[in-house]
Amino acid sequence: MTTTTTTTAAVAGAADLSSNPLASWQLGKSAEQSSAPDLPRWNSITPEHVRPAIDAAVAEVTREIDAIEAALLENPNPPSDWKSLMDPLERLSEKLSRPWGVVSHLKGVKDSEALREAYDACQPSVVGASLRVGQSRPVYDALVALQGDADAWSALTPAQRRAVECEVRDAKLAGVALDGAEKERYNEIAKELSALSTEFSNNVLDATKAFSELIVDKAGVEGLPASALEMAAQTAKTKGGREDASAADGPWMFTLDAPSYMAVRSHAKNRDLREKVYRAYLARASEFMGDGDNAPLIEKILSLRKEKAKLLGYDTFADVSMAKKMATLDRAEALLEDIRAKARPAAERELEEIRAFAKEQGAPEADTGLMQWDVGYWSERLREAKYELKEEDLRPYFQLPAVIDGMFDLASKLFGVVVEPADGEVEVWHPDVRFFRLSDGATGKPRAYFYLDPYTRPAEKRGGAWMDDVVGRSAAMASPGSDVRLPTAHMVCNGTPPVGDKPSLMTHGEVTTLFHEFGHALQHMLTTESCGPVAGINQVDWDAVELPSQFMENWCYDKKVLRSIGRHHETNEPLPDDLYEKLVASKNFGSGTRYLRQAHFAMTDLELHARYLPGSPGGVFAAEAKIAEKTTIMPAIAEDRFLCGFSHIFAGGYSAGYYSYLWAEVLSADAFGAFEDAGLDDETAVVETGGKFASTVLALGGGVAPLEVFKAFRGREPSVDALLRHNGLVSAAA
Structure with a gap:
């Protein structure tokens, strides 16, 4: 619920909003009326613009939903046509989602302490306003009445009917049916989860930024390709203040940023460097990195999600998540188990081949046993040897x-x-x-x-x-x-x-x-x-x-x-x-390992959201370790806290939904199979099939249920066969 303080602040700052590039971004200007569309003035927006603009948007949304509700309650026959009911709701939602989307995007690509402070200050009122709209009982009742009016319902397009159905479902998931203390508690949970998600993400970014390793000895960077050394020297200049840095002579600075981390993991002969970077990467935002430990946040997030599910009448948060997905929990877990069972034998063979190759090459670590920070390095050397192809050749x-x-x-x-x-x-x-x-x-x-x-x-x-x-x-x-x-x-x-x-x-x-x-x-x-x-x-x-x-x-x-x-x-x-x-x-080199890893992430995600009890002995790391018995081959290192950096499920939209990558990969592989069936060398057939893909998968959006969209393109329900074939897992399963 929006507070009086927020509304007062918005009104007090109204006189300044005309010069505020975030607040003055006008709705609805046609992209066809000028050479460029009406879009945010990204570079002009500063953290100081955020709170006045968002406070004003929150106040406006609150006033408008109050007015919409009043009109619905006064009318014994609520509007049953699209333009009178749904169009005003769409315009209302954009008055908040558009400016807040700009702020959220800037936080992801142009983060700063000032922007964080402004974001954190506005987040509770934004969540409150969103809940206020999503939990509107008069609006919900009007939508349900529209569904029950046979004449009005038949007058809607199929896409409009699906939009209403989704709005009704989403309102239920937003707690529209809750009253009193339950509704108040639900809203408290929603605000706290939003804040925890932001804190989780901030901790991961801060931990990634905090680590760096400076190498001054040329022997310490042996094996790293020229591109990695150029980037490391540039980082030494920009982050380390070493203006004398050069790719040829150093010094070189390595970080946990993906291009740097992957280069070290795959190419550095310096085993100590590989180990240090690997341990730091897996320990990001954990007890092993000092400040910003995400482990307590994970327990709190899972506890609140479980409580939220109970308030909505579901047994688990996984059930809440599946209410908006194609799959059921059983079907998702069945797919994951199918892929895990086919991938594990292949992954085991891949690891044995890497170990044998390292020993054949006289690797000292082969005698003591390869560790996790060795596997990536020797895997890349094996791939180069098998296919006479180096990543840097490409x-x-x-x-x-x-x-x-x-x-x-x-x-x-x-x-x-x-x-x-x-x-x-x-x-x-x-x-x-x-x-x-x-x-x-x-x-x-x-x-x-x-x-x-x-x-x-x-x-x-x-x-x-x-x-x-x-x-x-x-x-x-x-x-x-x-x-x-x-x-x-x-x-x-x-x-x-x-x-x-x-x-x-x-x-x-x-x-x-x-x-x-x-x-x-x-x-x-x-x-x-x-x-x-x-x-x-x-x-x-x-x-x-x-x-x-x-x-x-x-x-x-x-x-x-x-x-x-x-x-x-x-x-x-x-x-x-x-x-x-x-x-x-070389495309399928390491396919078993890759798919086993994805199965591990997805199965852990579902376990935490479907069966894990927050506060259990050993915590989430013990639960992950149990899953790992089936999904990993090498034991985890002591400081493995991958979950503390698993932003997809704790700070993104993939909670109880990481399986979606594999589920959708079944769909995408099968969709590409249509082009293979038509003949990839047949230009006319490819263009014709592309047109069909565009007119179904790309054109229909969410206006048609995804399974029906897929069937409209492929002419049948999806099959897992293409995925297994494309990744060489059919023979691996034999």
Whole structure:
């Protein structure tokens, strides 16, 4: 519930809001009425702008929901048409979600102490206002009445009916049926969980930033590729203040940021460095790292989620999570067990092969037994030996500008769109950020816009990669004279930055990550649904939302695509056939280990949210260790506190839902199988199949249930066969 203090503060600051770039961001300006869409003035927004703008938005939302409720209660026959009931609710929700989305995004990509303070100060009132809207009983009753009015219901489009059904379900999950002390307690839990999630994320970012290891002896960096040394020398300059640092002579600074961590883990001959970095990475935000221990937060989060589930009438939080997903708990766990059982024998063989290879190479550690920080190093050496392919052999061919161009060409061929740079037309939050316009290939009319933030910035940007919406496609939010507001997305990666006069030279894994996030963005941007609540990624079941992203990853092994995106940064020569063949041959190297690892994460997640009792002896780490008996081969080190950095389930949207990656991978592999069936060398068939994918998976968004969307594309329900075949696990299971 919004407090009087918040409302007063908002009114007091109203006179200053016209010059506040966050507050003055106008709703509904048509992207088709100017050369650029109406988007946030990212670079102009400072932490000082946050609280006045958000307080004003909270106050406005509170006033409007009060007015909507009053009108509904006064009317004995509540409105039963879409425009009178649902459109006002959509406009209301955006008055808070749009500015708060900007603040949340800036916190992820441009974090600072001042921004954290502003965010933390506003978070309780934002959560309170969201609960106020989500728990509106008059609105809920009007929606239920609409469902019960046969004539009014039949007048809605299928997408509108699904939107109402989702709103009713979400209201129940938001506690609309609770009263009195139960409702008050539910709201307290929601606010506390939101704050704990933020604290968890902050601790992970701070722990990642806090660690660094400076190496001054050239022998200490032996084995590391030139690209890693260039990056480490640059870090020594920017973070360590060593202006004399050079790639050739050092000093070199290594961090827990993904490109640095992975380079050390895979290539450093210096075993002590590998061990130190590995131990620090697994101990992030734990008791072993000093301040910011996330272990107590995890127990509190799980306890509150369990209590929340009980208030809603569910046995476990996993049941609450599954209420909005394709799968049931039983079906999700059955899939995980199926994959675990097929992956484990393969993973065991892979580890034995690595051990034998290390011994054959005379590795001193082979005599005492390989440790976890050795496996990544010797695995990479084995892969190089088996396939005569080094990761660094590929990097010169994957320069970011060429990869982007090739990715856009693929989208043009498959989905009939044209992507063009629109840099300079709008503000961005960092000089490295690019801005693009996506247009219809036939008409040339704009369909969407998106930002791309490609490089790691460990001092201010959280790790990982993600896509989110800035605004969605919507008829209700269109400005006068326009039929629809066009969607805008942002894609964020943490790839290798340019070093010196060289462009960003990417690993193949970074290329795959970029394609993955572009897949998410395409589903948001290429929707043809104008019903805002179910357009694009809105109301796509969480365990289906990874379908288009993982589908796009498959093209990173297609020969035509790789020759398009793979051009040497100095000679512009396309990726040679021999390197392509080696890359494809090595695709399934370590598949058993990868899938067993994913099964471990997903099974642990479900165990913690379905059966674990907070406060149990040994805590969550004992529960994880029990799962590990089935899902890991090497025993964990003493300071393994991976859960303390598992932001996906404790600070993201994947709680009791990490299995979604594997569930959606079944869908995506099967979807790509349609292109294989049509013939990847048959240009006409590929284009035709791409058009069908665009008109179903990408176009329908959340307006149709995901299973029905998949069936509309594939003509049948999904099968796990393609996933197992693509990853070489069929023979492994035999």
